[in-house]
Amino acid sequence: MMNAKTSTQALPGQRQTKQRALVYEVIRESKGPLTVPEIHVQVRQTMPRTGIATIYRTVKLLHSSKWIQAVTMPDGETRYESADLGHHHHFQCKICGEVLDIDHCPMSLAPGAELPGGYILHEHEITMYGICPRCR
C-alpha cells in the first residue's frame, strides 16, 4: 500500500538529494522516534561522509513541511517520527534508553470528557517507563 509520502515521492525543499531521502527513510522505518544523533548514526551506515549539520538541516526541513513530527520526551530529549502514524504512545526502557511505539492506548478518558475544574479533554500523550525484554 502506497500513500502520498513514500520515499519515491518528491521531498520538500528545492532539491531532492540522497541525504534527504535517506534521513526520511530512516525515520519512517524506525520502530520508535529517533534523536538527531541516532538518525546520524544510521544515515552514516549508508553514507559515511554525511555531516551532523545535514541531519539537523534536513530534520528541520521535514518537520516544518509536516513530513515528520517532533516528540519531546519528559526528560527534554527531542525525537522525530513519521507524521502519518496513527494514535500511539511511547515506552522508554530505563536501562538501555531505547524508545519505541506502543499501539495499545491505556487511556481511560475519552476525548470530550470533562475533568474536575471544567477542563475539556481533547488530546493526550502517554510516556511509559519500564524494562524492555532485552534488558531483563
Place this chain on the structure above:
Amino acid sequence: MMNAKTSTQALPGQRQTKQRALVYEVIRESKGPLTVPEIHVQVRQTMPRTGIATIYRTVKLLHSSKWIQAVTMPDGETRYESADLGHHHHFQCKICGEVLDIDHCPMSLAPGAELPGGYILHEHEITMYGICPRCR
C-alpha cells in the same frame, strides 16, 4: 498551615546556604514553573553575585531530593516547580497555554503489567491537552 518543606526546614544536601534557601523560596512562591535563567534573575534581585552554576547545581540537588519536580514543556523547555504533590498529570490549555496539575489518573494499566512485546511497565506520565474553563 505548615508542612514538612517550609523554608524554615533544613534543605537537602550537606550544608544549608542562603543561595539554596532562596532558590527554593523563589520556586515555591512562583505562580508557575520556572526555567533556570528565570530563577537566576529572581535570585540575583536579592543576591546579585549569585552565579548561574549555583542555580544549576541547586536545582539539580532539589530535584534529585524530590523537593522540586521538572516539567518539560512541549517545546522542550525544562521548568521546575515545587513537588509536594502526589501522583498527578498535566493538562495544557491549547488556547492560553497554561499548564496545570491534574490529580485524577486516567491510566488503565497498573505498574508491573506486561505490554505486547514483553515490556514491563513501571512508571508513566500523561500530558492532556484541551480547553480550560476560562478559555471556553
Place this chain on the structure above:
DNA sequence: CTCGAAAATGGAAATATTTTGCAAAAAATT
C-alpha cells in the same frame, strides 16, 4: 547529453546551554 545557475553538503567555526575545576568564602564542628 552537456553546461551553467542555484541549492545542498561536509567540515569547521560560531553560538548557546549545561557541567566541571579550583581557589576563596561560608557553614558546621570543636
Place this chain on the structure above:
DNA sequence: AATTTTTTGCAAAATATTTCCATTTTCGAG
C-alpha cells in the same frame, strides 16, 4: 575563634545546535 569540610563564583570545559563557506550536486535549458 579555630579547624574542617562543603559550597560558591568565576572561568574553562564539555555538549548541543546553528551558521559559514568552499566544493559538490542537482536539475533545467539548450
